Amino acid sequence: MIRRKYVPLRIVQPGMMIDQAIIDRAGRVLIARRTRLEDFHIDALKKMGVTGIYTCEGTEDVKPADADKPQELPEPLQKKYEQVKVKDPAKVQISESVRSRVAQGVQYLYQDTQSPDFTNASRSITDDLLRAIEDNDAVAVDIGALKISDEYTFKHSVDVATMSMIVARKYGLDDKQVYEIGIAGLLHDIGKSKVPNEILNKAARLTDEEFAIMKQHSVYGYRILQSKEDLSMEIKLGVLQHHEKMNGKGYPMGIAGDKIDLFARLISVSDIYDALVTERPYKKPFSPRDAVEMIMSMTEELDITVMRCFLESVILYPVGTDVALSNGETARIVENVPNAVLRPKVLGLTTGKVYDLANDVKCANVIIL
Template identity: 65%
Template sequence: MKIDQAIIDRMGRTLIARGAILDDYMIEALMNRGVSGVYTVEGKEDGTTEKENISEKMIEKIEELKVEDRANVKLTESVKKRVATGIAYLYNNTESDDFIDATNNIANDLMKAITDNESIAVDISALKVSDEYTFKHSVDVATMAMIIGKQHGLTEKEVYEIGIAGLLHDIGKTKIPNEILNKAGKLTDEEFLLMKQHALFGYSILKDKKELSDPVLMGVLQHHEKLNGKGYPLGVPEEKIYEYAKIISTADIYDALVTERPYKKAFSPRAAVEMIMAMTDELDINVMRSFLDSIILYPVGSTVQLSNGENAKVIENNPKYVLRPKVFGLKTGKVYDLGNDLKCANIIIK
């Protein structure tokens, strides 16, 4: 079921965004919070119904043509619950003696999810580990950064370390008042100045934990730095930004763009990718390529609407053209190879 309302807590924080697909974990979490029912979408956003009128012959053709997606990260419900509990513990117990052990436990779960099925891609819509934005965001960023790092050629040890940095990249937000973190309106200059210090606060929390390497610490400190030197908190130039930070920055921006918050609507995954592709003066171009090779925007089997008005089933993704998969028209039975066929150059997915 697709939810047709945002679930917002008493502090104005969005727990579940409108349009999210409800799963058993989310339903259980809602019921535990006393939410006994929600509005759901009966049809798809393009106006078609869930039960598409597709002939048996077309179904057979789609099955014949489709090429399964690359292995992507899958977290079981038990792992999601364990990770959600672990990340909440970390952000509420930064001075705990077992802080590093708890961090490693979460990173081990994520690493196992990646290595068990040799994952080389991530479907961001399938992660959802927590009802609380900061926790969910931290796990999303860590998972994406690990996959991007793997695509980028990092060693297994480095992929694990960047997972640690991703989990902890926003730990400094524990020093920011909730009324600023979750403010629905625009921050004042003073509030924004304080918010920009969260990376520095995070570094201060972690710097004396000897088990954390310098690249991990710098990944936390520098995840808002930009290649053009206009980032924060220090405004360092490209040559002084660590590789972990460059990777985490890309994952962080994407996840923030596609997530609904009290002060902004979520961008569509397509719009978010296009925005990132335009940030060549801020993000590392090689990391950007690894990011594009790592995400699945339109999973095989999903239904999309084309700019020519036809609905289509995605039958094959092309990592080189993440925005332009091969699709099967449900009205005409025509195959549109959006990434390679010049005849399809004027057709986009709406």
């Protein structure tokens, strides 16, 4: 079992295993997570101004290769499952070759924001992601399966771009707007390339002063894009305003409602969701279910129409997934219900009963654990 511990850098010793990735302002990985530290690693951390890191001890529990596979059903129950299941809407599928190319492309963008090829590289990555959506007429995203890169900055940028394009389609934006919101989603955190390493890599929560600097990343991102005439103003505003809130309590400008650009309102929901479910040096990840519930509670901060489009576009429990019900029974997802992402239709694997969690009042007290 892995035990994670925060250790001040002054007492870090060679041989300790670091449990976070150390990146520079260009987004390059300097020390990979789970590296055994040597003297030169520790010296480099000191020079970067890092004051402490997370380390880990022990070994991870290794699950059998088939641990996550749904259990085989008795023939009568399997037959019933086949009769009642309804296939999920087409989901985004991204091949391994595209994942690798996209991860390299995003890293290139963070390494050199002044490159003359910056816009072309952004467009090329977005082309790859949009093609993955269009190749199978995807109208939904399996939010438990998004994974482009193990490194947070790259994974987060691509996840947000992909989800934002799907949500933008559901919202009714045209093809050009969907493509441009993909670029905006990809670049929404590009300003973090200008945030000091010691803040980006801090293993504990930021102080008020450090957070004030981190909050400037959206302004830094806007300034990076400001002179790039081949990017639209909507893309630039999406980057600048993606942390604004509908009630005016966001940043950097504290604007509210329709004064926030539509691209920013669309990106915001995907950005918040992906940040919630991703482990960071200073916090454990929320479960997808908990993250969706938190999104649903943010009615004052988020655009309600955009929120609804997000909830209609994500699949939390793909058909065929086995889940535990609050009544003690294990069940298999047989149908996802529009507008009820948390309450699909399931087949009880003990009783053979179909539970319509969204529409049957007899199931009102049954939830997925």
